[in-house]
Amino acid sequence: MELFVFICAAIMILGGAVGVVTRSHPVHCALSLVATLFGVAVLFVAMEAHFLAAVQTIVYAGAIVVLFLFVIMLLGIDRSESIRIDPIKVQRPLAGIVGVGLIGIIGGAILQSRDAIKARGEGLAVANADNPVHDSNIKQLANDLFSNHVFAFELTSVLLVVAVVGTVTLARRPTKRGASDQSEESPDDSGQKVSE
Amino acid sequence: MTAAIAVPTTTWYLLLAAVLFGIGVVGVLVRRNPLIMFMCIELMLNAVNLSFVALAKALGDIGGQTTVVFVMVVAAAEVVVGLGIIVSILRKRPTATADDLAELKG
Amino acid sequence: MIDIAWLIPALPLAGFLTILVLGRKLGEPKAGFLATGAVAGAFVVAVGVFFDLMSKGGEDRNHIITLFEWVPVGDLSIDLAFKIDPLSITMILFITGIGSLIHLYAIGYMHGDPKFSKFFLYLNLFVLSMLVLVMGENLLVTFLGWEGVGTCSYLLISFWHTSDANASAGKKAFVTNRVGDLGMMIAMFFAFQYVGSLSYDSINGAAHAGGSLPQTAATAMVAMLFVGACGKSAQLPLYIWLPDAMAGPTPVSALIHAATMVTSGVFLLTRFAPLLDYASPWIMTLIAIIGITTALFAATIAVAQNDIKKVLAYSTVSQLGYMFLAVGSGAYVAAIFHMITHAFFKALLFLGSGSVIHGMHDEQDMRRMGALRKMMPITFATFIIGWLAIAGVPPFAGFWSKDEILLFAYDKSPILWALGLITALLTAYYMTRQVIMVFYGKARWNDHAEENGAHGDIKPHESPVLMWLPLVALAGLAAVGGIINLPFTGIKEKLLHWLEPVVHSAERELSHGSEDIKWVLAGIATVTALAGIGLAYAVYSRHKIKAIEPEILAKGWYYDSSISAFMGGPGRDAFEGVAWFDANVIDGAVNGTGKGVQGVAGIIRKAQSGFVRTYAALIGIGVVLLLAWFFYRGVSQ
Numbered sequence: 001m002e003l004f005v006f007i008c009a010a011i012m013i014l015g016g017a018v019g020v021v022t023r024s025h026p027v028h029c030a031l032s033l034v035a036t037l038f039g040v041a042v043l044f045v046a047m048e049a050h051f052l053a054a055v056q057t058i059v060y061a062g063a064i065v066v067l068f069l070f071v072i073m074l075l076g077i078d079r080s081e082s083i084r085i086d087p088i089k090v091q092r093p094l095a096g097i098v099g100v101g102l103i104g105i106i107g108g109a110i111l112q113s114r115d116a117i118k119a120r121g122e123g124l125a126v127a128n129a130d131n132p133v134h135d136s137n138i139k140q141l142a143n144d145l146f147s148n149h150v151f152a153f154e155l156t157s158v159l160l161v162v163a164v165v166g167t168v169t170l171a172r173r174p175t176k177r178g179a180s181d182q183s184e185e186s187p188d189d190s191g192q193k194v195s196e
Numbered sequence: 197m198t199a200a201i202a203v204p205t206t207t208w209y210l211l212l213a214a215v216l217f218g219i220g221v222v223g224v225l226v227r228r229n230p231l232i233m234f235m236c237i238e239l240m241l242n243a244v245n246l247s248f249v250a251l252a253k254a255l256g257d258i259g260g261q262t263t264v265v266f267v268m269v270v271a272a273a274e275v276v277v278g279l280g281i282i283v284s285i286l287r288k289r290p291t292a293t294a295d296d297l298a299e300l301k302g
Numbered sequence: 303m304i305d306i307a308w309l310i311p312a313l314p315l316a317g318f319l320t321i322l323v324l325g326r327k328l329g330e331p332k333a334g335f336l337a338t339g340a341v342a343g344a345f346v347v348a349v350g351v352f353f354d355l356m357s358k359g360g361e362d363r364n365h366i367i368t369l370f371e372w373v374p375v376g377d378l379s380i381d382l383a384f385k386i387d388p389l390s391i392t393m394i395l396f397i398t399g400i401g402s403l404i405h406l407y408a409i410g411y412m413h414g415d416p417k418f419s420k421f422f423l424y425l426n427l428f429v430l431s432m433l434v435l436v437m438g439e440n441l442l443v444t445f446l447g448w449e450g451v452g453t454c455s456y457l458l459i460s461f462w463h464t465s466d467a468n469a470s471a472g473k474k475a476f477v478t479n480r481v482g483d484l485g486m487m488i489a490m491f492f493a494f495q496y497v498g499s500l501s502y503d504s505i506n507g508a509a510h511a512g513g514s515l516p517q518t519a520a521t522a523m524v525a526m527l528f529v530g531a532c533g534k535s536a537q538l539p540l541y542i543w544l545p546d547a548m549a550g551p552t553p554v555s556a557l558i559h560a561a562t563m564v565t566s567g568v569f570l571l572t573r574f575a576p577l578l579d580y581a582s583p584w585i586m587t588l589i590a591i592i593g594i595t596t597a598l599f600a601a602t603i604a605v606a607q608n609d610i611k612k613v614l615a616y617s618t619v620s621q622l623g624y625m626f627l628a629v630g631s632g633a634y635v636a637a638i639f640h641m642i643t644h645a646f647f648k649a650l651l652f653l654g655s656g657s658v659i660h661g662m663h664d665e666q667d668m669r670r671m672g673a674l675r676k677m678m679p680i681t682f683a684t685f686i687i688g689w690l691a692i693a694g695v696p697p698f699a700g701f702w703s704k705d706e707i708l709l710f711a712y713d714k715s716p717i718l719w720a721l722g723l724i725t726a727l728l729t730a731y732y733m734t735r736q737v738i739m740v741f742y743g744k745a746r747w748n749d750h751a752e753e754n755g756a757h758g759d760i761k762p763h764e765s766p767v768l769m770w771l772p773l774v775a776l777a778g779l780a781a782v783g784g785i786i787n788l789p790f791t792g793i794k795e796k797l798l799h800w801l802e803p804v805v806h807s808a809e810r811e812l813s814h815g816s817e818d819i820k821w822v823l824a825g826i827a828t829v830t831a832l833a834g835i836g837l838a839y840a841v842y843s844r845h846k847i848k849a850i851e852p853e854i855l856a857k858g859w860y861y862d863s864s865i866s867a868f869m870g871g872p873g874r875d876a877f878e879g880v881a882w883f884d885a886n887v888i889d890g891a892v893n894g895t896g897k898g899v900q901g902v903a904g905i906i907r908k909a910q911s912g913f914v915r916t917y918a919a920l921i922g923i924g925v926v927l928l929l930a931w932f933f934y935r936g937v938s939q
């Protein structure tokens with residue numbers, strides 16, 4: 001059963017990934033990304049990280065991809081780009097080398113260190129013959145998060161506020177401050193319209 | 197269904213994550229549309245999350261999953277900021293691709 | 303008293319600094335008196351030190367006053383130290399003594415000059431440098447003074463630098479001195495190499511068979527020191543600067559180019575008497591030969607000179623040649639003796655000529671002088687004494703010292719003695735010629751006066767008291783100065799005994815043959831001197847014999863002009879070639895490296911395409927390589 005789940009999820013993940021890389025229409029890429037994210041959520045469940053699976057689906061697939069789609073729609077850049085040729089000729093070979101190299105080396109490292117992943121850490125008790133009764137995954141996660149990493153947790157909340165405020169400031173349209181600004185702006189706008 | 201069929205081990209998950217990561221890297225290098233490049237970065241982050249969770253299970257350490265929480269939070273913040281930047285650039289030049297933003301030319 | 307011997311250079315230093323700061327405010331004549339006071343004060347201290355030294359025994363007369371450690375570098379430790387011993391105190395006495403007299407004279411001579419204070423500034427600096435030179439305990443301190451006097455010589459020769467000729471003369475002096483300084487520096491390198499120290503005591507101490515200084519090195523050192531001495535003391539082939547140096551004011555000529563700076567070479571060689579004794583004999587012979595050749599050469603040129611100071615300049619070169627002849631013959635005491643007497647009478651002659659020039663309103667050509675003895679009696683009287691001294695007429699000082707040198711020269715080789723005798727004849731001849739042309743005969747100063755741009759008649763007059771007082775003092779010294787080393791029993795050979803600790807074993811012992819005929823030789827010398835005087839009298843006063851003043855002698859055997867032609871022609875081409883090499887090859891290499899880097903950078907710059915994706919791809923390649931390395935490391939363990 002596990003194998004079947006794994007294979008299905010793997011197909012979703014890899015199929016989605018290849019789709020992101022190869023599809024020309026941005027919306028298609030976004031939907032392929034959703035497939036990948038969902039596959040990863042399935043695997044999280046298979047690995048008994050239930051909370052994370054939920055968060056993955058809600059935050060990643062539910063919020064981030066939606067954000068992507070918003071931007072695509074808002075900016076009207078949903079036209080396909082041609083990916084047949086690359087203007088920088090050396091780019092594709094380089095990318096090929098990097099990709100193959102990375103996968104090869106990391107794969108090799110993983111295979112090499114199979115036997116080294118043995119030590120028992122703390123805090124994650126899986127249901128097995130030793131202790132049939134244990135905290136749920138979310139409880140264990142919360143224990144760890146709010147005791148060992150509470151400081152980092154607080155910092156991430158600050159980070160989120162900073163990110164939001166920063167982005168809003170960054171992406172705001174400049175407010176009209178007078179005739180000079182106005183005259184500066186309009187040629188650009190008209191220029192945009194012409195080039196479209 | 198007994199042990200005659202193989203059980204996916206940690207190694208399989210890690211290898212899958214590695215392949216996903218590689219695809220993400222290739223995507224970043226090959227695609228020109230800034231938004232799609234960003235999506236490929238998300239692929240890479242997901243690969244990392246996958247490997248963290250796999251190792252957390254293998255080592256019995258909840259710390260791996262905690263890390264994934266933080267990665268997700270940071271990824272979300274990063275997406276917000278990154279999209280904000282892309283929006284402000286593409287507002288002026290809507291047809292810009294990564295190659296057109298070449299002000300670093302020396 | 304010896305402990306405060308450091309005051310001796312300190313007083314001129316204080317004078318120098320005071321005039322440096324307050325010179326313009328002090329003005330004339332206070333600056334002059336201040337400078338004179340500084341040097342006179344040094345003289346007083348020197349006298350005190352002298353008596354203190356005399357009261358001590360023979361070997362106990364070597365004192366070293368260390369001020370501070372100057373150069374502590376690895377194995378080498380050089381102190382700024384002064385050596386007070388018989389030789390240095392002797393030099394100090396006549397430097398400060400004659401120096402203060404000349405300072406006094408200069409107050410009168412430089413009257414009305416706009417740069418009055420600056421003159422005394424330089425003079426005090428000069429006295430300071432000269433004192434450092436003779437008081438140095440090691441070669442480096444001496445070299446400090448050596449360079450200092452060279453610099454002051456340059457500053458003072460070109461004192462009236464608005465005239466091109468004066469400026470060139472100063473430069474010539476400096477450059478020629480520099481050539482000699484190279485020799486001195488190489489000698490210092492030798493000393494450091496073999497002895498490990500620059501101190502006189504150490505070097506002299508090592509200069510014996512079995513010491514750390516091999517004989518070849520000692521000979522080389524002596525040769526290099528002699529090159530330095532040739533530059534400073536104006537011997538062939540580096541004498542060319544001295545006649546041109548007469549462009550400076552007369553007190554400068556008297557102080558620097560007669561009494562003190564030019565004697566530095568002789569002083570240096572005498573300091574190294576044990577070293578010279580230890581070196582191979584041929585270098586000593588060479589020194590003697592060059593000395594006598596220079597003496598004869600310069601004397602021949604002096605015969606045909608018409609400028610009153612040029613005669614004395616060539617005469618100085620000639621007398622210095624005598625001193626080197628003495629050194630080369632091993633007669634260090636005689637050399638020092640002659641140095642002292644020469645300082646007396648040459649300074650006297652120069653100051654006297656300065657007085658004449660002053661009285662003749664800056665006329666220097668002897669052909670336009672004549673019959674001045676009635677107009678300038680004191681100058682005349684003192685000049686006569688100086689003349690008799692230099693000509694070698696007993697009992698004046700010059701006779702005793704010159705005779706001593708000729709004696710030792712005879713002991714070394716009769717040929718040298720004969721050449722020395724001929725030079726003595728010429729010396730008497732040209733000095734008498736000068737006396738006759740200036741003080742006797744017809745008064746020629748008004749002939750062709752309008753032609754030469756004079757305004758009205760020139761009326762020669764005697765100089766003010768500030769100028770003739772030093773003349774009288776020097777005349778007295780020139781007259782009786784011989785007593786410091788008379789070869790009689792009783793007051794016998796004071797200087798010899800005094801300088802014994804310095805030169806001891808190196809002083810040549812007269813062979814018995816020479817010892818016996820020493821009075822005969824003295825008689826021959828006297829007769830020669832009188833013959834020279836008589837000859838000049840016949841030529842210039844009685845006009846019985848026609849004057850021989852060939853062009854070649856007047857032009858100095860064309861030696862100087864040939865050097866100038868060489869330097870101006872092929873020399874200049876060589877220099878321009880070197881300059882070209884420097885500008886194109888060396889600078890070209892430096893600039894070329896810069897351009898090469900620029901070129902390469904220009905090519906590499908094209909890698910900065912501006913495409914972010916390419917940058918990312920390259921980063922990716924780097925990551926792959928890095929991971930590969932880690933993987934390899936991990937696997938190979």
